[in-house]
Amino acid sequence: SLDASGGANGVDAALGTSALGVRRGSVNFALEDEFWEISCDAVAKKEKLGAGEFGTVYKAMWGGTPVAMKVLKQSDNLALGEFVTEMNMMRKLHHPHIVQFLGGCTKTKPYFIVTELSSGGSLQDYFQLRFRLPLSREIELAIDCAKALNYLHATANVVHRDLKPANLLIFFGNNSGSSPNLRNEGTLKLTDFGLSKRLPGKQSAESPAQYKMTGETGSFRYMAPEVYRHEDYNHKVDVYAFGMILFQLLEGRQPFAFLTPEQGAAAASLKDIRPAFKALRRPRFNAMRRLIERCWAPRPEDRPEFEIVVPQLEACLEEVKAWEGTKWWETLFKKGGGKVSPSKN
Numbered sequence: 001s002l003d004a005s006g007g008a009n010g011v012d013a014a015l016g017t018s019a020l021g022v023r024r025g026s027v028n029f030a031l032e033d034e035f036w037e038i039s040c041d042a043v044a045k046k047e048k049l050g051a052g053e054f055g056t057v058y059k060a061m062w063g064g065t066p067v068a069m070k071v072l073k074q075s076d077n078l079a080l081g082e083f084v085t086e087m088n089m090m091r092k093l094h095h096p097h098i099v100q101f102l103g104g105c106t107k108t109k110p111y112f113i114v115t116e117l118s119s120g121g122s123l124q125d126y127f128q129l130r131f132r133l134p135l136s137r138e139i140e141l142a143i144d145c146a147k148a149l150n151y152l153h154a155t156a157n158v159v160h161r162d163l164k165p166a167n168l169l170i171f172f173g174n175n176s177g178s179s180p181n182l183r184n185e186g187t188l189k190l191t192d193f194g195l196s197k198r199l200p201g202k203q204s205a206e207s208p209a210q211y212k213m214t215g216e217t218g219s220f221r222y223m224a225p226e227v228y229r230h231e232d233y234n235h236k237v238d239v240y241a242f243g244m245i246l247f248q249l250l251e252g253r254q255p256f257a258f259l260t261p262e263q264g265a266a267a268a269s270l271k272d273i274r275p276a277f278k279a280l281r282r283p284r285f286n287a288m289r290r291l292i293e294r295c296w297a298p299r300p301e302d303r304p305e306f307e308i309v310v311p312q313l314e315a316c317l318e319e320v321k322a323w324e325g326t327k328w329w330e331t332l333f334k335k336g337g338g339k340v341s342p343s344k345n
Contacts, residue, residue, distance in 0.1 A: 038102075038114055043060050046060055046061060055073055072111040118169035122167070126165075138249045139320060142246050147306075157199040158198055162192060162218045220260075228265045228270075239303040250292070274293075
């Protein structure tokens with residue numbers, strides 16, 4: 001079994017915890033099995049896919065299977081803490097719309113996390129393509145994201161805290177062929193849990209007032225006002241970010257596109273400004289527009305839970321499917337040109 005004092009060398013020394021987050025001297029029988037530990041020699045890096053502040057992601061091979069490999073590139077306390085948090089979170093999450101954790105290396109450097117590999121890039125990559133999907137497909141992708149977040153909040157008691165298009169990966173099925181098309185297939189899965197926090201369970205003695213998060217975290221363009229203002233906040237920050245992403249999906253343009261990310265966050269947080277609707281101004285889109293407005297409401301308590309968001313999106317989807325293919329619909333989208341504004345972080 002894994003010794004609570006010997007997991008990850010530098011991680012332990014820096015954080016006073018093992019690689020699995022077990023505080024020194026404590027016992028946690030849930031960690032007896034180290035099936036998740038992968039030898040550094042067992043994974044072969046093939047291709048760099050992207051890089052963030054704390055880690056670099058590669059396409060890699062593990063036991064003959066293509067996987068994603070996130071390698072920690074710093075060794076300071078903050079980076080190590082984020083790495084440990086992500087390991088702790090991901091190995092306990094199991095949902096069709098959350099990227100599956102496969103294992104990691106925590107005993108020798110370089111430390112890394114292995115997950116299933118996205119076959120279609122990210123939602124951010126899609127936004128960069130400047131082409132629109134049918135509205136029904138955009139809503140289907142939004143439902144994928146909302147279901148993942150409903151699971152996080154209602155079942156796993158986790159707040160993501162960094163919801164943005166780059167952290168929503170596109171997956172195609174095994175039977176998609178060599179040139180899969182997001183217009184007809186593909187799902188979204190949520191990833192990157194380095195900033196995530198576990199919430200008190202529903203039966204916890206802790207009240208909401210006793211469990212507080214403060215400080216600036218996440219990406220400015222999708223950052224809730226209370227986070228930007230360094231106020232106490234809770235899981236409703238994810239609902240706010242989802243509202244901004246839903247706007248971007250359904251409007252085909254970035255929120256606050258003509259402002260820098262920080263200017264956009266300041267406008268939303270200090271002046272209570274929200275992006276203006278264009279495509280969704282028509283009365284036919286009232287339900288979708290109102291849902292977005294509820295999600296990005298200034299007060300967290302006015303934002304809906306995802307257990308409410310999911311069925312509302314599903315109702316919108318059925319309505320849109322009934323419209324698509326009609327003469328009115330075709331005329332509307334021919335005028336729109338089917339293009340998306342380019343995205344910036």
